[in-house]
Amino acid sequence: MSEPHISVRNLTMAYGSRVIQSNLEFDINRGDIFVIMGGSGCGKSTLLKHMLGLLSPAAGDILYDGQSFFAASEEQQDAMRRRWGITYQSGGLFSAMTLAENVGLPLQLYTPYSAADRADIIAYKLALVGLAGYQNYYPSEISGGMRKRAALARAIALDPEILFFDEPSAGLDPISSSLLDELIVQLQSSTGATVVMVTHELPSIFAIATNSVYLDATSKTMIAYGDPKILRDHSDQPVVRQFLAREASSSATAEEPS
Numbered sequence: 001m002s003e004p005h006i007s008v009r010n011l012t013m014a015y016g017s018r019v020i021q022s023n024l025e026f027d028i029n030r031g032d033i034f035v036i037m038g039g040s041g042c043g044k045s046t047l048l049k050h051m052l053g054l055l056s057p058a059a060g061d062i063l064y065d066g067q068s069f070f071a072a073s074e075e076q077q078d079a080m081r082r083r084w085g086i087t088y089q090s091g092g093l094f095s096a097m098t099l100a101e102n103v104g105l106p107l108q109l110y111t112p113y114s115a116a117d118r119a120d121i122i123a124y125k126l127a128l129v130g131l132a133g134y135q136n137y138y139p140s141e142i143s144g145g146m147r148k149r150a151a152l153a154r155a156i157a158l159d160p161e162i163l164f165f166d167e168p169s170a171g172l173d174p175i176s177s178s179l180l181d182e183l184i185v186q187l188q189s190s191t192g193a194t195v196v197m198v199t200h201e202l203p204s205i206f207a208i209a210t211n212s213v214y215l216d217a218t219s220k221t222m223i224a225y226g227d228p229k230i231l232r233d234h235s236d237q238p239v240v241r242q243f244l245a246r247e248a249s250s251s252a253t254a255e256e257p258s
């Protein structure tokens with residue numbers, strides 16, 4: 001079996017002396033659509049920030065293709081980051097820039113492409129997310145679902161090997177949300193990228209996740225790891241089964257199950 005794309009090794013995360021999660025240990029394989037799950041405040045975003053190298057572990061490490069991120073030099077870390085595409089909950093588009101300028105920004109910053117080549121790549125990436133011809137629109141002129149897709153076009157501008165999402169469908173209606181899910185699956189299969197996402201949305205979790213981890217706020221560690229459909233039916237942890245079997249309609253507002 002090939003080396004895991006991402007390995008979380010004995011990771012403990014803390015803010016000062018307050019431990020959020022400890023002893024996290026799991027792998028994410030190349031091409032997985034991996035979901036970080038758990039109740040409100042359990043540490044999902046904190047884990048994502050560690051994976052992005054924005055926070056340093058209290059203990060443990062995260063390996064990319066077998067290489068430690070936190071033991072790597074700044075130069076090596078930059079090279080690793082260059083292979084990632086990130087979309088944040090808010091979308092994170094620059095409101096004063098057109099979609100073409102937003103998607104073109106990473107190309108301008110990190111590639112030697114000419115303006116004409118960049119324009120071709122921008123058109124291609126916008127078409128991939130269903131926004132062909134929207135180059136000259138500003139974020140405020142398009143819908144929330146379109147803004148999320150534009151942010152995704154920007155995230156894939158540099159052909160990332162890993163795509164990170166923080167609550168990709170937050171604030172979207174169910175139809176836009178399921179369109180975004182379909183798009184994530186399509187992009188994953190056409191690019192072979194590994195996808196890592198934090199989400200509460202059960203429909204998304206069951207529609208697209210190939211693997212997952214469940215972080216428990218009470219015991220402050222992971223209590224489940226695997227395909228969410230299998231965990232829903234067979235986890236030995238009642239709290240995990242309950243989390244995954246709750247009514248889909250309540251998923252947007254669900255708090256941690258007691």
Ligand SMILES: Nc1ncnc2c1ncn2[C@@H]1O[C@H](COP(=O)(O)OP(=O)(O)OP(=O)(O)O)[C@@H](O)[C@H]1O
Pocket residue numbers: 015020038039040041042043044045046047
């Ligand atoms: N910068 C910070 N400094 C101190 N504590 C923080 C900081 N950010 C988050 N926390 C705390 O860490 C815990 C985990 O937060 P985190 O945002 O990672 O959880 P989450 O699972 O993503 O939550 P949610 O599902 O509500 O978004 C929470 O108790 C939160 O209050």
